[in-house]
Amino acid sequence: EDQVTQSPEALRLQEGESSSLNCSYTVSGLRGLFWYRQDPGKGPEFLFTLYSAGEEKEKERLKATLTKKESFLHITAPKPEDSATYLCAVQPFGNEKLTFGTGTRLTIIP
Amino acid sequence: AAGVIQSPRHLIKEKRETATLKCYPIPRHDTVYWYQQGPGQDPQFLISFYEKMQSDKGSIPDRFSAQQFSDYHSELNMSSLELGDSALYFCASSSRVSGNTIYFGEGSWLTVV
Numbered sequence: 001e002d003q004v005t006q007s008p009e010a011l012r013l014q015e016g017e018s019s020s021l022n023c024s025y026t027v028s029g030l031r032g033l034f035w036y037r038q039d040p041g042k043g044p045e046f047l048f049t050l051y052s053a054g055e056e057k058e059k060e061r062l063k064a065t066l067t068k069k070e071s072f073l074h075i076t077a078p079k080p081e082d083s084a085t086y087l088c089a090v091q092p093f094g095n096e097k098l099t100f101g102t103g104t105r106l107t108i109i110p
Numbered sequence: 111a112a113g114v115i116q117s118p119r120h121l122i123k124e125k126r127e128t129a130t131l132k133c134y135p136i137p138r139h140d141t142v143y144w145y146q147q148g149p150g151q152d153p154q155f156l157i158s159f160y161e162k163m164q165s166d167k168g169s170i171p172d173r174f175s176a177q178q179f180s181d182y183h184s185e186l187n188m189s190s191l192e193l194g195d196s197a198l199y200f201c202a203s204s205s206r207v208s209g210n211t212i213y214f215g216e217g218s219w220l221t222v223v
Contacts, residue, residue, distance in 0.1 A: 097155035
């Protein structure tokens with residue numbers, strides 16, 4: 001069974017203080033690993049899809065990386081508007097569904 | 111850019127009633143997914159459709175059913191509602207042809223009282 005574990009559960013950072021969120025996964029065969037941002041009461045907002053180990057993608061202050069066992073979401077010089085829950089999900093080959101982790105709740109303090 | 115449209119945004123029903131949620135995927139997307147997210151929980155996969163045929167099934171109760179219509183919109187029907195069905199229900203869509211990125215709608219809040 002596919003499993004996704006995210007850490008830490010919650011993270012409080014000062015504005016400008018860089019850090020990384022971790023997503024560890026086990027999957028039968030990885031079709032894609034997805035990162036989403038979710039604000040309270042809203043739908044997950046797509047950030048990145050990573051397909052193979054060694055792949056990296058960047059968007060503004062965010063950078064996602066992938067190994068065979070985990071993915072990191074690095075946030076550089078965060079701003080208060082980056083406060084949200086960040087969800088990681090895996091999609092295996094031959095299957096439509098995403099299996100989500102429980103997310104990291106990120107709070108950026110001005 | 112067009113996004114996934116869900117309706118209604120909020121719905122209050124009594125126990126044992128029936129509810130129907132609607133989803134309009136991004137134009138030209140061929141796959142629709144339904145997810146359920148309870149308070150403080152991660153989204154749980156319910157069911158998906160590819161080209162109007164059911165393609166995968168997750169932890170969807172027997173009281174729930176879904177279908178995708180000829181215009182690609184989808185409906186999730188929930189009967190004999192229970193208090194535990196109170197949750198945020200998301201629809202998502204993707205295109206196998208153009209990269210398989212899965213985009214989510216804003217969700218439908220269902221409260222069962």
